[in-house]
Amino acid sequence: MTANCSIRHGKFMWSIDIHLASSTEVHRTIDKKQPADDIGNVLSSRRSSVAKIKVYLFTPYLFMISPFEYIVILISIVLGMGITQILSGIAGIVQRWNNVALYWPHTLWVLLVFVFHIQEWWITYELRTYEYWRLPVFLFIILYPVNLFILARLLFPLRWSRNATDLKIFYFENSGKLFAFVLSLSVLSIVQNLFIGGSSLSQQIAQMIVATVAAILVVFKLRQPWLHQLVVIVFLIATIIAFALQWDVLLIVNKK
Known part of the structure; x- marks a missing residue:
């Protein structure tokens, strides 16, 4: 499930994507070894005044030990x-x-x-x-x-x-x-x-x-x-x- 919201601060526009990750998606992300900046980091462009933030919210049961x-x-x-x-x-x-x-x-x-x-x-x-x-x-x-x-x-x-x-x-x-x-x-x-x-x-x-x-x-x-x-x-x-x-x-x- 993904939600999007935009926040304006001065001349900058922040676009925030909030994604609720499931266990399957988390494991797939880890298996593919995607760059760290794909998760929880700010992705910005020098040529644009719009910065995108992708936030992953993990459900608590993912961190339970076996x-x-x-x-x-x-x-x-x-x-x-x-x-x-x-x-x-x-x-x-x-x-x-x-x-x-x-x-x-x-x-x-x-x-x-x-x-x-x-x-x-x-x-x-x-x-x-x-x-x-x-x-x-x-x-x-x-x-x-x-x-x-x-x-x-x-x-x-x-x-x-x-x-x-x-x-x-x-x-x-x-x-x-x-x-x-x-x-x-x-x-x-x-x-x-x-x-x-x-x-x-x-x-x-x-x-x-x-x-x-x-x-x-x-x-x-x-x-x-x-x-x-x-x-x-x-x-x-x-x-x-x-x-x-x-x-x-x-x-x-x-x-x-």
């Missing part, structure tokens, strides 16, 4: 909090560099948990086609980011000591809790893939192996350094192989 966009906001906030914990912990180590004794399995776990946060945020995009959202489903889905946040928090001391901090001692003091949440993440991943992602158990052998290893470490309270070093190396290699095998699956295509 259910997926609404849902993913809280998931992104929780994942962002976990990443903040990791980056803050790394910054704390750097700040106290001379008073912190690093332990390379702990460092690898920091790297892995950071990657897990990014991976979870990345694959959450696959839920954009999920049609029927219910609160229990969302609460179940957000359990994975919540577990990641707790795991990230367990990787660093709650309060840094003014004295020297040995991250090897810290790691083994908290390894039971660490692998308990690794076990929890594996179980959540398997269940979500079964009921939401549509994957079968035969497609989740890697997750089941991770859950089994984590359960053994938690139940039997194994603290041998060589075992923990072997486990983190295997997990790191498995993660790299998984990314390589899913190179085309972990893909977001910009369709325009």
Whole structure:
């Protein structure tokens, strides 16, 4: 719907076209990538005393977000909090560099948990086609980011000591809790893939192996350094192989 009115100011005549745009027209305007001066800008001519203004009034519903966009906001906030914990912990180590004794399995776990946060945020995009959202489903889905946040928090001391901090001692003091949440993440991943992602158990052998290893470490309270070093190396290699095998699956295509 278009309306036109004219306003005279001195020797100038302003011709104003007011257009109520529909969603189809807005998308068509965007798709055609028309110049910006076609929307809401003054079109004037040096040779004419008549200036034309085209004003587009957009209906409010055009700016409403989709259910997926609404849902993913809280998931992104929780994942962002976990990443903040990791980056803050790394910054704390750097700040106290001379008073912190690093332990390379702990460092690898920091790297892995950071990657897990990014991976979870990345694959959450696959839920954009999920049609029927219910609160229990969302609460179940957000359990994975919540577990990641707790795991990230367990990787660093709650309060840094003014004295020297040995991250090897810290790691083994908290390894039971660490692998308990690794076990929890594996179980959540398997269940979500079964009921939401549509994957079968035969497609989740890697997750089941991770859950089994984590359960053994938690139940039997194994603290041998060589075992923990072997486990983190295997997990790191498995993660790299998984990314390589899913190179085309972990893909977001910009369709325009």
